[in-house]
Amino acid sequence: MHLFLPFLPLVLAFPTLTPRSPSPNPNPNPNPNVNPNVNRRAAAPITSQFPYSGAKSNGLPGLGIGNVLVPNPADTAHAFQPPPPGAQRGPCPGMNALANHGFISRDGITTFDELVQAQQNVFNVGYDLAVLLATLGVGLDGDIVTGKLSIGGDATSKTALLGLGLLGKEGGLDTHNTFEADASLTRSDFFLPTSNGDNHSFNSTLFSMMTSTVSTTSSPSAPLYDLKGLSLYRAQRWSQSVAENPNFYFGPKALLLYGAATFLYELYPTNGGLPDKSTISTFFGAVPSPSSPSGYTSQPERIPPNWFSRSTPYTIPDVAIQILEMYTGNPVLFGGNTADGHFDAIFTSDGLINNGSLSADITGTQLACLIYQIVATDETPDSLSNVLKLPIEILNFITGKLNPIFEPLGCPLNTNP
Numbered sequence: 001m002h003l004f005l006p007f008l009p010l011v012l013a014f015p016t017l018t019p020r021s022p023s024p025n026p027n028p029n030p031n032p033n034v035n036p037n038v039n040r041r042a043a044a045p046i047t048s049q050f051p052y053s054g055a056k057s058n059g060l061p062g063l064g065i066g067n068v069l070v071p072n073p074a075d076t077a078h079a080f081q082p083p084p085p086g087a088q089r090g091p092c093p094g095m096n097a098l099a100n101h102g103f104i105s106r107d108g109i110t111t112f113d114e115l116v117q118a119q120q121n122v123f124n125v126g127y128d129l130a131v132l133l134a135t136l137g138v139g140l141d142g143d144i145v146t147g148k149l150s151i152g153g154d155a156t157s158k159t160a161l162l163g164l165g166l167l168g169k170e171g172g173l174d175t176h177n178t179f180e181a182d183a184s185l186t187r188s189d190f191f192l193p194t195s196n197g198d199n200h201s202f203n204s205t206l207f208s209m210m211t212s213t214v215s216t217t218s219s220p221s222a223p224l225y226d227l228k229g230l231s232l233y234r235a236q237r238w239s240q241s242v243a244e245n246p247n248f249y250f251g252p253k254a255l256l257l258y259g260a261a262t263f264l265y266e267l268y269p270t271n272g273g274l275p276d277k278s279t280i281s282t283f284f285g286a287v288p289s290p291s292s293p294s295g296y297t298s299q300p301e302r303i304p305p306n307w308f309s310r311s312t313p314y315t316i317p318d319v320a321i322q323i324l325e326m327y328t329g330n331p332v333l334f335g336g337n338t339a340d341g342h343f344d345a346i347f348t349s350d351g352l353i354n355n356g357s358l359s360a361d362i363t364g365t366q367l368a369c370l371i372y373q374i375v376a377t378d379e380t381p382d383s384l385s386n387v388l389k390l391p392i393e394i395l396n397f398i399t400g401k402l403n404p405i406f407e408p409l410g411c412p413l414n415t416n417p
């Protein structure tokens with residue numbers, strides 16, 4: 001089961017960065033006539049009449065005001081509309097819902113500042129967590145020069161300044177193994193031929209499986225998509241991918257998938273309410289349909305009517321504790337399937353992931369710092385994944401955004417050369 005790699009793929013406690021040569025100048029000949037906003041409709045502005053959590057369009061912290069009716073029915077600019085023709089939608093139901101309500105651009109080409117603002121205003125995501133997620137989205141799948149990101153597939157011509165990104169293309173959130181990954185709640189694995197080429201849209205069979213699982217841990221007649229049920233379902237999806245997906249890769253970055261799963265019970269319930277079937281179905285766009293084989297069809301994701309945001313900001317320390325509990329409820333190994341049909345666990349002699357498992361006595365703060373190390377050092381076990389190495393410009397973008405966010409937690413920080 002365990003593979004002993006000849007090197008230590010993850011050096012988490014005291015990272016030493018392998019020197020990287022800077023990649024070629026991203027904009028050798030910047031054209032002052034290129035308008036970075038061309039081809040993009042911005043999000044509908046937040047007005048003083050409907051300030052929501054108090055976050056402005058400048059990418060800065062808002063006021064963290066919660067228990068707000070979102071969207072206000074009088075705020076017609078943020079009413080639900082289905083995606084306009086040609087719009088991008090992708091693997092993140094949260095982003096899709098924000099776009100369908102115009103809190104980020106309805107065309108699905110968004111920006112760093114829009115993402116930071118919308119997450120705070122709609123879901124009362126803490127400023128720190130909003131910055132972390134926006135940094136990962138734009139840094140890994142978008143454009144660090146224009147700050148733009150496609151929430152669906154490749155739209156490089158709209159996200160990059162000269163139609164060419166640092167990595168040659170900007171694949172959007174659909175890109176595999178940058179942020180999007182296998183064993184998702186409701187998306188098929190990337191390499192599974194059964195996915196018919198669609199591994200980023202809602203899969204109603206998986207939604208049905210998730211609902212069945214959480215019914216066993218809460219109530220068959222009134223299922224709750226809570227910590228206990230989602231912990232079990234995440235482990236089931238891991239087992240399914242080990243069995244069915246020869247290319248399955250579940251690296252330490254998969255801790256982010258646990259983070260996304262906590263959003264079902266931390267961000268989706270109306271303030272004071274429960275992660276019940278009606279709420280979760282609306283946010284995922286699941287429509288009960290007895291005539292469909294899975295029992296569901298799908299529609300665009302939306303915010304339920306008369307919905308109030310959570311009362312307090314959901315911060316990085318908050319999500320770290322939930323990730324820890326969800327993982328330890330039904331622990332699985334980090335690693336990947338290999339060519340000879342085995343699942344090999346990631347081996348590190350030191351640090352917080354030991355022989356493929358998260359160390360038993362890890363604290364919430366250590367887990368938050370581990371997530372920082374994983375995303376800010378880009379240390380990936382190459383033998384198990386074909387994940388590309390990030391150019392130094394992107395690492396600098398990531399550490400530039402994340403160091404001020406993680407410094408207050410006492411995490412050891414990286415400074416790139």
Ligand code: HEM
Binds near residue numbers: 093138181187
């Ligand atoms: C800038 C902010 C965000 C970015 C860039 C982002 C991106 C992503 C990506 C790439 C995935 C796919 C992961 C996978 O392969 O399983 C994902 C999953 C998910 N995201 Fe987001 N996300 C953001 C914020 C949010 C917010 C604020 C919410 C909810 C309020 C949310 C809800 C979810 C959920 C529920 C999933 C799991 C979907 C599934 O597995 O079926 N996300 N997100």
Ligand SMILES: *[C@@H]1O[C@H](CO)[C@@H](O)[C@H](O)[C@H]1NC(C)=O
Binds near residue numbers: 194195196198203206
């Ligand atoms: C949805 O997921 C199920 C279960 O893994 C799979 O059998 C099916 O092929 C998937 N459907 C699509 C359209 O990807």
Ligand SMILES: *[C@@H]1O[C@H](CO)[C@@H](O)[C@H](O)[C@H]1NC(C)=O
Binds near residue numbers: 190191192193197198
């Ligand atoms: C998964 O989706 C991507 C992006 O649409 C596509 O390039 C890839 O071929 C798909 N995988 C399979 C097995 O069809």
Ligand SMILES: *[C@@H]1O[C@H](CO)[C@@H](O)[C@H](O)[C@H]1NC(C)=O
Binds near residue numbers: 354355
């Ligand atoms: C990892 O596994 C090896 C071999 O089984 C063992 O010697 C070592 O003690 C394990 N390390 C931890 C931290 O469990």
